[in-house]
Amino acid sequence: MSVRTAYLSVVVAAALSVASSAAADAIDLETRLRGQLEAVLKDAHSAQLEILSGPTQRKYVYMGFESEGQVVCTRVNAKNSYGGYVGWRPYLFTLKPNGAIGVIYGGERHSDELIQQLCGA
Structure with a gap:
């Protein structure tokens, strides 16, 4: 094996490791978000969840309270x-530094405005 081939093998292995780690993080995030949906949906197991963006660090005001944390913009299709x-x-999830996750869903004026501001949806 040449030096160049060995170098390329190491680069490819490193890239695959990073991609694998990112995929695992995405699966973990989705699992955590689905856990929060169980608290607000009647049939959370049938819910379709699509992550649109995030997590991104943002400052925001919700119901008169200033807050800061990572936000994840999603959309959910659930059964009634x-x-x-x-x-x-549209659903907006907030990830707090202490590990807590909040969920804000559309349908009310104050939540719709925040989701529009942070997600553009």
């Missing part, structure tokens, strides 16, 4: 009480 999907709706 009749078993039918209601359509994609």
Whole structure:
């Protein structure tokens, strides 16, 4: 094996390791977000979750309180009480330094304004 081939093998292995780590982090994030959906949805197991952006560090004001943390912009399609999907709706998750996760979903004026401000949705 030449020096160049050995070098390329190391570079490819490093790139695969980084990609694998990023994929694992994304799966862990989705698992954590789905855990929060269980608290707010009637049938969280059937929910379709799409992460649109994040996590990104942001400062924001919600219901008169200033806060700072990482935000994740998503959309969720979940079933209602009749078993039918209601359509994609914006959800904003806040990740606090202490590990807590908050969820803010559209449908009310103050939440819609914040989601529009932070996610552009």
